[in-house]
Amino acid sequence: MVENWDVIIVGAGTAGIPAAIFAGQRGAKVLLLDAADKIGGTLHLTTGQMSAAGTALQKKLGINDNPKDHFDDVMRISENTADRDLVKLAVDNAADTFDWLMNNGFTPLKNHPVLGNAHEPYSERRYYWGPYAGISILEAMSPLLDEQIASGQVVISLKTKLKNLILNNKKIIGIDIEAEDGTKATIKGKNVILSTGGYSSNPELFRELSGPKLYWKGAYPYSRGEGLTLAKKIGGVLRGGENYLCGYGAILKSFNYPTEITTRVISHPHIRLPWEIHVNIKGERFFQEDYDSVHIREKKLLEQKNLMSWVIFDEEINKKSPALLKDFSKEDTNSFFSNHPMFYIADDLGDLARKSGVEEEGLKKTISEYNYSIENNKPDPFGRIHRPLKIEKPPFYAICTHGVSITSTVGLTVNSQLNVIDAKKEPINNLFAAGEILGSGQTMGKCSAGGMMLTPALTFGKLLGQKLLSW
Ligand SMILES: Cc1cc2nc3c(=O)[nH]c(=O)nc-3n(C[C@H](O)[C@H](O)[C@H](O)COP(=O)(O)OP(=O)(O)OC[C@H]3O[C@@H](n4cnc5c(N)ncnc54)[C@H](O)[C@@H]3O)c2cc1C
Structure with a gap:
């Protein structure tokens, strides 16, 4: 058993899976945990709509698009309420994420990309989803994760819950976990990524953070905000409540x-x-x-x-x-x-x-x-x-x-390296976050900008594994 993991990823969902794949491909020893009995998280439920500008598919179709226009559209639709740095990080890298999925078997619907329809439309056709919604994305990523598991770079532990983040001298050095059968353990890691998703299956927390009652029971059952709550306990700062929208x-x-x-x-x-x-x-x-x-x-x-x-x-x-x-x-x-x-x-x-x-x-x-x-x-x-x-x-x-609303507006504050920061804006070393744990209020602002939860979740997970972490 690895004594000190290079990367511990908590949450094997939308953001956690690409983080594990890319960190594994870079040679990290990765532990990927999930409280559920299967990987995928919200990919099992999501409509799977992504947005990305400058993709190979757009080029093939003669659609002249670029991340700057995508950025401007998100800021326009959100009336400048989205976090500029996070939106920029997401849209600048979204085409890479989308092309990567397509190179690995993801096929969007025939007439895609589209402008959008259920949400405020984009000014250019950069909105895509597959025939099986989130499952189309999961199916593209699963074989890549399996490769990393087979090669021994990534070890998966399902039915395993994060219970505590261990902080030592402003640095995360590991986590406490608990298996479904009640077995507890402490695990050491050089980096911890929190990709535990949102809190929209936790009515009390939803009310506390988002404001209204939780009307809709439709989020992933494990989206209970546990990662968020634990990060807050050790100095993480929550933000974005003012951006609640339904x-x-x-x-x-x-x-x-x-x-x-x-x-x-x-x-x-x-x-x-x-x-x-x-x-x-x-x-x-x-x-x-x-x-x-x-x-x-x-x-x-x-x-x-x-x-x-x-x-x-x-x-x-x-x-x-x-x-x-x-x-x-x-x-x-x-x-x-x-x-x-x-x-x-x-x-x-x-x-x-x-x-x-x-x-x-x-x-x-x-x-x-x-x-x-x-x-x-x-x-x-x-x-x-x-x-x-x-x-x-x-x-x-x-x-x-x-x-x-089924998504979680409030999230952890991170810097441009996706490092969780404290109230003094100083990084909590070795603690990173990606996905809905950052809050829809950051990547979409006070609006529903098409694909701007899924795309950032996948992209930030990918970026962490690919280049933002070191060990
Ligand atoms: C019905 C629906 C439709 C949506 N449609 C769209 C869309 O079309 N476009 C879009 O951009 N966004 C959409 N969203 C939002 C988007 O899908 C999510 O924001 C995104 O998938 C979340 O990814 P994530 O990695 O943060 O969380 P998840 O994919 O939920 O992964 C989190 C994982 O962490 C695990 N976990 C939680 N707590 C613990 C713990 N304590 N210990 C260990 N593991 C834990 C969970 O079991 C889960 O597997 C939709 C959401 C829903 C619910």
Whole structure:
């Protein structure tokens, strides 16, 4: 058994796997631990959308792109809230990461790259994902990791949890671990990489760090923020809470949070123009429903109580409009009104308000103003153009939606070498971090910039293994 590992990597997920592969290829003796019984972490769940500029695939397709434009796009979309140094480090090295995956069998979908669609689009086609989402990425990396394991450079220990970081004279010298059967051990290492992911499977920590309740139970079960908490205990500094943002329009299965998502309301006007109105708990509209900016919608939602909004319509709209819910037909949608806690139907607006929890007076006033402006051909106060029908024919319908997020905004502060730093901005020697443990608030800022969690996770893990560590 190795007495003093060159590199101990805690977390065999998106960031940890490339770190292990590249450190192993460079001749390091690597111990790769994971609390789960398999490698992969969030790659088992993620949509797998990456962004990279200047890739070989773009060149082949004649797309003239470069990291500077990628950087400018992320800073534009995030309204300069992302961490410039980390974004630059990620985008400058993203093409290498993407090309490396492609050289090892990763194949994106046929029409890729694209501009984006669920998030605010990029100004150039630099957004890619594979047919099996995160698994397409894992499948490209696994054989490379297997090679390192076979050659003895990397040793994997699954069902093994990090329990403590051992600090000696401002330097990490090892870690305490605990196996699933309760066996404890202390391991020495010259470098420790924390790639334990986020905290979005830990409702208490989510509430403490991100702010709102954890509504959605959809993150990797081991994303409990343990690495983050342990690093904080020895002087690591957390940051980014002000950048919390959530996705729009999730229909949760129940009010027993955290819970699963049944589906989402299609709120992207380029996919489906709105026939309904969206209101907050006061019954007031709060954004222009037909304005095609995901980012603006998401930011407006942040100002609404409990991140909740209700989609309101009447029988005529129900009959004439295209299907409103992602992956569900109109028939399916209508069946939810008899058996789903987020769907309400009533013969008058007062009853609809009482059933759905929206303020009655506000709802009635909003609908009357909306109808009046259509009837009299007056401009909409929010600037909405697409107003095909008034809301006037019973029965009336309401669907309750929540703003949800499954990623972790807050993360550890690192320097440009990905070395964890303390409150005095001094490095905690030998302690490095990569992946969601750095917080989405850094690599995306207060926005959802396409691929800007996965790409940095893979890229930072790769860079640590490839060149940032020494032993
Ligand atoms: C449903 C979903 C969709 C997403 N879609 C996208 C997308 O399309 N594009 C994008 O950019 N981002 C996306 N993200 C975010 C992105 O996938 C993640 O931020 C990224 O994969 C996290 O990588 P990671 O290496 O930090 O963590 P992970 O891949 O989760 O790896 C962390 C590993 O650490 C292990 N671990 C945790 N605690 C301990 C401990 N105490 N001891 C030992 N091991 C531990 C875990 O078991 C896990 O294997 C999505 C996330 C989700 C959940």
